[in-house]
Amino acid sequence: MILKFQTTFLALLVGTLLGGSVSAATVQNYWEQEEKPVAMPVSVSTDTLPDIGITAGSTLSIGQEIQMGNFYVRQMRAATPLIDDPLLVGYINQLGEKLVSHAYSVKTPFHFYLVNNNELNAFAFFGGNVVIHSGIFRYSDNEDQLASVMAHEISHVTQRHLARAMEDQKNNAPFTWVGALGSIILATASPQAGMAALTTTLAGGQQSMISFTQANEQEADRIGIQVLERAGFDPQSMPDFLQKLADESRGSTAPPEMLLTHPLPDSRLADIRNRAGQMARPQQRPISKDFLLAKVRVMTMYAGNDTEDARALIQQLQVGGSHEKIAAQYGEAILAYQDKQYDKASALLLVLNSQAPDNAWFLDALTDVDIARQQAGQAVARLEKSGAVINNPVLQLNLANACLEAGQYAKAHKILNKYTFTWPDDPNGWSLLEKASAAEGERDQELAARAEGLALKGKLDDAVTLLKQASASGKGSKLDQARYDARIDQLRGLAKIFEIYTKN
Numbered sequence: 276m277i278l279k280f281q282t283t284f285l286a287l288l289v290g291t292l293l294g295g296s297v298s299a300a301t302v303q304n305y306w307e308q309e310e311k312p313v314a315m316p317v318s319v320s321t322d323t324l325p326d327i328g329i330t331a332g333s334t335l336s337i338g339q340e341i342q343m344g345n346f347y348v349r350q351m352r353a354a355t356p357l358i359d360d361p362l363l364v365g366y367i368n369q370l371g372e373k374l375v376s377h378a379y380s381v382k383t384p385f386h387f388y389l390v391n392n393n394e395l396n397a398f399a400f401f402g403g404n405v406v407i408h409s410g411i412f413r414y415s416d417n418e419d420q421l422a423s424v425m426a427h428e429i430s431h432v433t434q435r436h437l438a439r440a441m442e443d444q445k446n447n448a449p450f451t452w453v454g455a456l457g458s459i460i461l462a463t464a465s466p467q468a469g470m471a472a473l474t475t476t477l478a479g480g481q482q483s484m485i486s487f488t489q490a491n492e493q494e495a496d497r498i499g500i501q502v503l504e505r506a507g508f509d510p511q512s513m514p515d516f517l518q519k520l521a522d523e524s525r526g527s528t529a530p531p532e533m534l535l536t537h538p539l540p541d542s543r544l545a546d547i548r549n550r551a552g553q554m555a556r557p558q559q560r561p562i563s564k565d566f567l568l569a570k571v572r573v574m575t576m577y578a579g580n581d582t583e584d585a586r587a588l589i590q591q592l593q594v595g596g597s598h599e600k601i602a603a604q605y606g607e608a609i610l611a612y613q614d615k616q617y618d619k620a621s622a623l624l625l626v627l628n629s630q631a632p633d634n635a636w637f638l639d640a641l642t643d644v645d646i647a648r649q650q651a652g653q654a655v656a657r658l659e660k661s662g663a664v665i666n667n668p669v670l671q672l673n674l675a676n677a678c679l680e681a682g683q684y685a686k687a688h689k690i691l692n693k694y695t696f697t698w699p700d701d702p703n704g705w706s707l708l709e710k711a712s713a714a715e716g717e718r719d720q721e722l723a724a725r726a727e728g729l730a731l732k733g734k735l736d737d738a739v740t741l742l743k744q745a746s747a748s749g750k751g752s753k754l755d756q757a758r759y760d761a762r763i764d765q766l767r768g769l770a771k772i773f774e775i776y777t778k779n
């Protein structure tokens with residue numbers, strides 16, 4: 276199939292949206308001011324951030340960045356086809372954290388999201404939020420290339436390109452472009468509609484924005500390649516990936532919107548090739564098994580779901596090394612499952628599972644097959660037998676889901692209470708908890724869980740309404756009621772903080 280192609284990462288658009296220009300000297304300063312790493316928590320629930328107050332024209336603080344990120348992540352959840360697949364989300368976050376731990380000037384926790392979109396794209400926005408299109412997987416030959424894209428995006432964040440652009444924009448009220456940023460997020464869901472909105476917003480000063488963009492892009496490359504090297508990846512993967520972009524854009528016939536076709540100038544490629552050439556390459560090692568499994572999963576289950584492409588990938592993997600062969604068998608099993616050939620899927624997966632009993636990718640797929648065959652109890656037994664379930668959130672979700680399907684509601688409920696406490700930002704936990712509560716006839720808890728799912732999508736008023744119903748139902752204990760009331764206050768506080776973004 277033809278790869279629809281965008282040469283420009285949206286991060287770049289975020290930069291261009293804000294206009295202004297950054298001189299080469301300023302960029303050099305950012306570069307020199309790169310700071311030593313600071314230990315950061317991996318995941319922080321941002322609900323409880325204090326209202327730090329935002330006044331037009333003032334410098335954007337890190338707290339404000341995080342707050343804006345918190346607002347936009349919720350908008351993004353509501354407006355874009357985010358992939359909530361726990362395996363894939365877990366994989367890109369692990370990879371991302373590995374890179375972040377080797378980045379300097381890390382001032383916010385990082386979160387990595389995957390959008391189900393075959394367009395080649397990735398972008399970063401306020402508060403350490405990095406979004407990757409599933410199309411990036413299709414296009415990456417190995418984990419190092421995927422990591423190079425992520426290192427580039429991480430560097431947009433650590434260099435605070437967005438915030439600095441705002442600071443440079445002294446004459447503009449900082450929040451008039453909130454709608455424009457919103458359309459960027461929309462653009463990831465529906466490139467056509469989103470881009471039309473963006474072009475309107477940008478009509479006029481596009482030309483002057485290009486230098487700004489290129490400076491930022493080059494800086495993100497330069498910082499990113501060092502992050503890549505420090506994290507033990509092959510620095511050569513960055514020019515390799517960029518070269519693929521360049522080749523592809525030359526082959527493309529219909530030039531998209533001007534900003535999307537923003538060329539990858541030869542100077543950028545030459546610069547990064549030169550830098551990579553001066554860096555030591557790591558010893559050759561087998562390709563990451565998790566990367567291959569993730570790529571196969573994306574290609575078989577997401578990104579347009581073209582089984583022809585998936586089959587071509589699987590064929591190619593079948594003649595590779597041992598990791599490739601394992602990934603090929605995993606892919607065959609997923610395709611068989613999708614074709615409702617459950618016996619075949621199960622047989623393929625059981626072989627893989629016997630070789631790696633704690634591997635979450637195989638256990639997860641076996642759970643799906645068992646549930647489809649109405650044998651959820653078997654999945655529960657298998658998961659409980661695996662020691663990996665204790666520390667693996669993906670398997671905990673699997674176990675909860677299998678328990679629900681097997682009618683073991685109380686057990687599911689208990690697992691999910693713990694899960695949502697530990698991972699309050701994962702919508703999967705809340706939607707399963709909602710199901711478990713409903714199955715047990717716990718109406719108040721069902722409403723409260725649904726409220727959390729809505730709050731994660733920024734629908735705070737609706738969430739408050741549901742929590743009020745939960746509190747008024749008289750179904751819960753005194754403690755439950757107090758908890759609902761406290762949560763209502765918290766969400767109202769959050770809505771108040773977010774007013775500044777919704778007023779425009």
Ligand SMILES: [Zn+2]
Nearest residue numbers: 284286287495
């Ligand atoms: Zn970029």
